[in-house]
Amino acid sequence: MTSPAPRPNAPQGIAEIAADPYFRAVLENTVVRDWAFERWLTTVRGDFIDLAQGDEPRAGGDVTAFGAALARQCWINEYVFAESAPERAAIDQLKRRVADALASGAPVAPIAVAVLAMYEPLGALDGADKLTQRQWPSAVEEVVTQQVREPAEEAALRAALPRLTPIADGVSEQVRAQYEENPYPRWVRLSAPPPPMVLDDLIRHQFPTTPFRPLGKRDTHDILVAGCGTGRIALEITQSFAGARTLAIDLSLASLSAAKRKTPVALKDKIEFAQADIMSIGSIGRDFDYINAGGVLHHMGDPLAGWRELIKLMRPNALMQIGLYSAHAREEINEARKLVAARGYPATADGIRQARQDLFARRQHFNFMTLRDFFTTSEVRDLIFHVHEQQFTIPEIRDFIDGNGLSFIGFEFANQALHQQHRAEFQRRGWSLTDLARWDAYERDNPDIFANMYVFWVQKR
Ligand SMILES: C[S@@+](CC[C@H](N)C(=O)[O-])C[C@H]1O[C@@H](n2cnc3c(N)ncnc32)[C@H](O)[C@@H]1O
Known part of the structure; x- marks a missing residue:
């Protein structure tokens, strides 16, 4: 978006945008990841405040629906947009007016609810549960569900989550506190389930030149997702592999309860969520064909001790997919x-x-x-802002792999085109794709290739 775009108080054009269901769907279903678009939405949000002022604020149906969609976007991005002091003062005032009206039973305009929800979660409002007892236009009703009903559902699920290990490690406690406040990642929709995959086939397809011992599992896959966060990857893995039976663990109960609430009915019997510390996971008495630990170990006090704990749970020939911060890329x-x-x-x-x-x-x-x-x-x-992170180099990873009964299968990249490009480059130079010394040199020449994290597969020897 480059040219000045219409704003809600500038009647020319806004009705057209407000009425566009695709535009609203973008705001409701995806995080806007574009600075120019973000800045435009931030300005538009500021303009909406005027629409919520006065004793009887009014807005047309489409403008209210657009406001509600923007409120949902702001919730999804956790209120990351810049906020000015005058906006804050106006919102504090609006918040008091809405809370008073809820307490006294006075009417509350739908646009006032939408505007408030653009700046802070409705659940933070005194008497928020009263919002669920009133009638709203459907777009505002969706906001009340997103910001009041669903968090209440998660709070109820939290108490029933199983706890498989204590959290005894000091760093784990600090890391847990961070993810209790900011569960990661915030997401709205799972991708559509692919036809069921077999792990052996996936590895052969992704790494056709790597020597690899097939697991021989075609109908069932026992999977551990270690550090599953809010569950998106755990759920996508579970819906991808034939006969998946997944255990997904994390430190953060807020993340796990979000994951559990968002589990589609079709996956409920295939995945269990539980609280556990990877530092103690070796003692849970279970084993797996495939372990996924993406973006997790580098947040541990002793990442290599955590990695060893996970190896204890690998069956013979089991595979592990790891994401570890690269010191060069970061x-x-x-x-x-x-x-x-x-x-x-x-x-x-x-x-x-x-x-x-x-x-x-x-x-x-x-x-x-x-x-x-x-x-x-x-x-x-x-x-x-992370409370704890450690970064790695390829030689450190190679030493760990060699010393802990693993073989290196291959790196993954952000997309298939990059994967093919690096593979072709290695082939052109006559290098083996499992030669980690070559990869180290290649990364030094091309420091951005790993986009902040190494993602790779290893197999238990
Ligand atoms: C950056 S998030 C990654 C979430 C998920 N793997 C993903 O890629 O979307 C890191 C997650 O690891 C979890 N975590 C960090 N240290 C852990 C530990 N010692 N045991 C279990 N989970 C841990 C955190 O609570 C957090 O949810």
């Missing part, structure tokens, strides 16, 4: 982390909003701001 992110530390931004919604704007002003220095992880609060916290 050099620029380390600069941003230093800036955040030097300026003392707190890891709160406000601190994160301010840090983002500050980084945006220096965008010419930071390519990583185009990374997908820069557009929701929990992702930014994960990326540049």
Whole structure:
């Protein structure tokens, strides 16, 4: 979006945008990951405040529905948009008016609810449950469901989650606290289920030149997703593999309860969610064909001890897919982390909003701001505010693999085109795709190839 776009108070054009169901669907179902679009939406959000002022605020059906869609976007991105002091003052006032009206039984305009929900979760409002007892236009009803009913459902699920191990490690406690506040990632929809896959076939297809011992499992796959967060990857894996039976564990009960609530009925019998610390997971008395640990081990006090715990749960020939931060690829992110530390931004919604704007002003220095992880609060916290992270080099990974009974199967890249491109380059140079010394040299020559994290497969020897 490059030219000045219409705004809600500028009647010309907004009705057309507000009435566009596809535009609203984008706001409701995906995170907007584009700075120009974000800035336009931020301005539009500010204009909406005027529509909610006065004793009897009114807005047409389409404008209210558009406002509700924007509120859902703001919830999905966890209120990451910049907010000015006058906007905050107006919203605090609106919040008091709506809370008073709910308490006294006075009418509340749907547009007032939508505008409030654009700035903070409706669940934070005094008497929020009363919102669920009133009648709203369907778009606003959806916002009340998203921000009041669904969080209440998650709170109810939390108490019943099984706890498989204690959380005894100090770093795990700190990391857990972060993800209790900001479960990761925020997501809305699963991708459509593919036809059921067999892990042996997937590996052969992805890494056709790598020597690999087939698991021989075609009808069932026992899977562990370690550090499953809010469950998106665990659910997509479960719906992808033939006869999947998945255990998905995490430290954070907020993440696990979100994952459980969002589990489609068709997957409910195929996946269990439980709280556990990877540091103690070796003692749970179960074993698996496939373990996924993406973006997790590098947040542990002793990542290699955690990795060893996971290896204890691998059956013979089992496969593990790991995501580990690359020290080379994160050099620029380390600069941003230093800036955040030097300026003392707190890891709160406000601190994160301010840090983002500050980084945006220096965008010419930071390519990583185009990374997908820069557009929701929990992702930014994960990326540049994390309480604990450790970074790795390929030689460190190679030494661990060699010393712990694993064989390296191959790296994965952000998409198939890149995967093919790097594979072709290795073939052209006559290098083996499992030669980690070559990969180390190749990464030094091309420091961006791993987009912040190594993602790779290993097999138990
Ligand atoms: C960046 S998120 C990744 C979530 C998920 N794997 C994904 O890629 O979408 C890291 C997750 O690992 C979990 N985690 C970190 N340390 C852990 C530990 N010691 N045991 C279990 N889970 C852990 C965190 O609670 C958090 O939900």
